[in-house]
Structures are given as structure tokens and as C-alpha cells.
Amino acid sequence: MQGQRIGYVRVSSYDQNPERQLEQVEVGKLFTDKASGKDTQRPQLEAMLGFVREGDTVVVHSMDRLARNLDDLRRLVQKLTQRGVRIEFLKEGLVFTGDDSPMANLMLSVMGAFAEFERALIRERQREGIALAKQRGAYRGRKKALSDEQAATLRQRASVGEPKRSLPASSTSAGKLSTSTYARTIDTCRVA
Structure with a gap:
């Protein structure tokens, strides 16, 4: 056929x-x-x-x-x-x-x-390149989703018991952020 x-x-x-x-x-x-x-x-x-x-x-x-x-x-x-x-x-x-x-x-x-081996080599070269760029101070990485001030505000609100999911994106000037970004920001506070 x-x-x-x-x-x-x-x-x-x-x-x-x-x-x-x-x-x-x-x-x-x-x-x-x-x-x-x-x-x-x-x-x-x-x-x-x-x-x-x-x-x-x-x-x-x-x-x-x-x-x-x-x-x-x-x-x-x-x-x-x-x-x-x-x-x-x-x-x-x-x-x-x-x-x-x-x-x-x-x-x-x-x-x-x-x-598969070729893709692994590419990833390894990329990691090495990033490490070298960091040593030279040329690598900045991904831009932070929240400023230090915005993160501090979220941590403060979470510390008084406000649930992570109820922290509205509109409360920051950063715009709409994912729940996982909020959670990571707050969890960072607890670890530190």
C-alpha cells in the first residue's frame, strides 16, 4: 500500500x-x-x-x-x-x-x-564557557524575576502568615510572576 x-x-x-x-x-x-x-x-x-x-x-x-x-x-x-x-x-x-x-x-x-553524545558535549562546552565567563566577570546570568526590595516585601508578607498562593502578582511592580517564583523567593528566606 x-x-x-x-x-x-x-x-x-x-x-x-x-x-x-x-x-x-x-x-x-x-x-x-x-x-x-x-x-x-x-x-x-x-x-x-x-x-x-x-x-x-x-x-x-x-x-x-x-x-x-x-x-x-x-x-x-x-x-x-x-x-x-x-x-x-x-x-x-x-x-x-x-x-x-x-x-x-x-x-x-x-x-x-x-x-545523544554530541548533545551532551555541547551542553558540557556550554557549562565550561559559562564558568570561564563567570571567572572573567562577563557572565551575568538570567535577570532576576524580583528585585531585592520586591523579594523582601514578599518574604515579610509570608512571614505574617499570608499563604503563598494568595500573594497577588499585582502587589509588585514586577508584573505577573509564577507561583513557583513566589514560593522560591519565600523559601530562600527560610533557608537563609
Whole structure:
């Protein structure tokens, strides 16, 4: 049974160009997620998994665009191929059908492991770069959600028994903040 070609694209940030991944490939339908690979909330991936049917071919630029890690990659490839869906990884030049040889399964594991290793190296280099920038005094980190004065006000209100959830965002000039930011600010006071 000949189905349609379906593309799946994931870009890590909103400023990346998703068309670059499948620009030379003709697909009948394209699903695009704009999220980090480690993000478990990928609505277009879920939509694609619900859309594909037996005989379809899912085309993905590379393994790291589909899965967060090796276990996730194996699970997704198995889920698709068990339903009679082919999956093509363009960068790696690999196709999986469910009737794959032991060599193809080995390639999936090896290539997936290399992709996971590469992501780990990138994270390690990033941490090292941040540490060096901190030593030079060039790294400022993320901007604080609350000023010291706003945090002190919240801590004072919490110390008189006002529940964390009732501390309205409008009471600070910082704007709307999450409950977890309030809780973290107040808990910091108790630890210190």
C-alpha cells in the first residue's frame, strides 16, 4: 500500500528556519514543532503520530530532530514501523520499515548514541564557557524575576502568615510572576 510522504521538522528556537530541514523534499503534509529537543511537549509530533497511516513515509532531516535521546528515538521508530509506517532520516541516509535487518537496528542505535553524545558535549562546552565567563566577570546570568526590595516585601508578607498562593502578582511592580517564583523567593528566606 502506497501512502503519502509526511514531513516532520523541529527547530529549537523561533528564529531558526524550519524550511531548511526539508527544503529539497516533497511532502504531502508537514508538521513543525518549535521547541527544544528535551521538551516533552511537542504538539506537532503528537499530531503527526495521530495522522500517519499504514503505508505512509515520515521524512525527518536527522535523528536528533525527531528524538530527545536514544531511548526516545528507538521508541518512536518502533511505534511508527509497527504501524506499517516507513521512516527516513535524510542526514544519516537511513530508512526503517519494521522489517529491518540486525545491521539496520545496530545503525539506529549507533547513530542515535552519537547524536545523544554530541548533545551532551555541547551542553558540557556550554557549562565550561559559562564558568570561564563567570571567572572573567562577563557572565551575568538570567535577570532576576524580583528585585531585592520586591523579594523582601514578599518574604515579610509570608512571614505574617499570608499563604503563598494568595500573594497577588499585582502587589509588585514586577508584573505577573509564577507561583513557583513566589514560593522560591519565600523559601530562600527560610533557608537563609
